Amino acid sequence: MTLDEYLGIGETITLGAHTFTPDEIVAFAKKFDPQPFHLSEETAKGSVFGALCASGWQTAANWMKYNLKTGFSLNVGQWDGEGPEPQFGPALGIQNLKWLKPVYAGETVTYTRRATGHRPLASRPGWRVVNIWGEGHDSGGAKVLEFESSVLVNAPGA
Amino acid sequence: MTPKKWAYEDMIEGAALELGSKTVTAEEIIEFASEFDPQPMHLDEAAGRASLLGGLAASGWHTCAMYMKLMCDNFLLQSTSQGAPGIDYVKWKKPVLAGDTLTASTTVLSKRISSKRPTLGFVRCRAQMVNQRGEQVFELENTGMFLTRATPAETGA
Numbered sequence: 579m580t581l582d583e584y585l586g587i588g589e590t591i592t593l594g595a596h597t598f599t600p601d602e603i604v605a606f607a608k609k610f611d612p613q614p615f616h617l618s619e620e621t622a623k624g625s626v627f628g629a630l631c632a633s634g635w636q637t638a639a640n641w642m643k644y645n646l647k648t649g650f651s652l653n654v655g656q657w658d659g660e661g662p663e664p665q666f667g668p669a670l671g672i673q674n675l676k677w678l679k680p681v682y683a684g685e686t687v688t689y690t691r692r693a694t695g696h697r698p699l700a701s702r703p704g705w706r707v708v709n710i711w712g713e714g715h716d717s718g719g720a721k722v723l724e725f726e727s728s729v730l731v732n733a734p735g736a
Numbered sequence: 737m738t739p740k741k742w743a744y745e746d747m748i749e750g751a752a753l754e755l756g757s758k759t760v761t762a763e764e765i766i767e768f769a770s771e772f773d774p775q776p777m778h779l780d781e782a783a784g785r786a787s788l789l790g791g792l793a794a795s796g797w798h799t800c801a802m803y804m805k806l807m808c809d810n811f812l813l814q815s816t817s818q819g820a821p822g823i824d825y826v827k828w829k830k831p832v833l834a835g836d837t838l839t840a841s842t843t844v845l846s847k848r849i850s851s852k853r854p855t856l857g858f859v860r861c862r863a864q865m866v867n868q869r870g871e872q873v874f875e876l877e878n879t880g881m882f883l884t885r886a887t888p889a890e891t892g893a
Contacts, residue, residue: 606801609801609805610801610802610804610805611804611805611808612805612808612809612813613812613813613817613819615819626818626819633804634820634822635797635800635804638800639768639771639772639795639797639798639801640772642772642773642795642797643772643773646773646774646775668777668787668788668789668793668796668831669796669828670828671796671825671826671827671828672796672823672825672826674822674824675823675826676821676822677820677821677822725823730788
């Protein structure tokens with residue numbers, strides 16, 4: 579198995595679907611994003627979005643939840659390439675994150691990921707940076723979220 | 737309706753806004769990670785020490801959310817903000833560990849009025865958070881939308 583195969587480079591993987599309840603939207607907003615359109619149906623009515631919708635950070639954080647439920651690789655435990663099995667580490671950051679549509683209370687978002695490539699990390703021998711595209715689509719099929727992330731993986735044999 | 741303190745006209749290119757400070761507790765790191773990012777280095781002190789992060793470390797998504805809260809409490813809720821369509825980039829430059837105190841600020845890079853709506857402007861900002869040792873742990877750039885002072889109050893957020 580090559581590292582590309584282990585990481586599933588080029589494959590779009592469905593991670594799972596999450597339904598955003600009013601209670602969890604409000605609970606997240608109180609802790610992290612207390613803008614009127616995230617805090618209550620009442621305060622959302624007079625706002626730019628017109629109804630209660632999830633914080634964009636909540637939409638993005640749930641991508642991570644379902645990404646971990648799936649696992650960074652679908653091939654854990656099956657590594658037969660050079661060296662030890664690759665191990666995922668922290669992420670360096672995200673780029674080009676877009677909240678394309680509001681996620682209103684009651685909406686269900688289906689999350690996907692696609693690893694597009696990887697490169698060596700000059701400062702840490704054995705480590706590589708994997709580029710991963712994340713997306714979320716609502717129940718009508720419209721894209722509500724997209725971003726690119728840079729995640730470290732320790733793959734000394736690659 | 738009380739006029740908001742910050743409208744499009746009040747954002748000055750090159751000006752920095754102080755967004756306050758926050759101390760990050762182990763309990764809130766574990767609470768956020770348990771729901772959204774249950775990796776060992778975000779859930780357990782010993783696992784964090786054994787990782788590249790060197791201690792019980794906040795999820796990067798949690799760090800983004802903590803920045804958002806400071807931004808809301810110290811600026812956005814007193815502004816004519818109409819939301820933001822996205823984020824150009826986030827860099828998690830150093831680990832955010834339990835007990836760290838983060839201080840946030842943002843600097844206006846550029847701004848322009850919408851060509852379609854003369855009462856709406858786009859403001860591009862670069863934000864950062866530093867820890868108690870003055871080390872930059874987080875950097876973010878994005879464009880937010882703000883109404884001008886000329887906008888009738890009833891259309892405001």
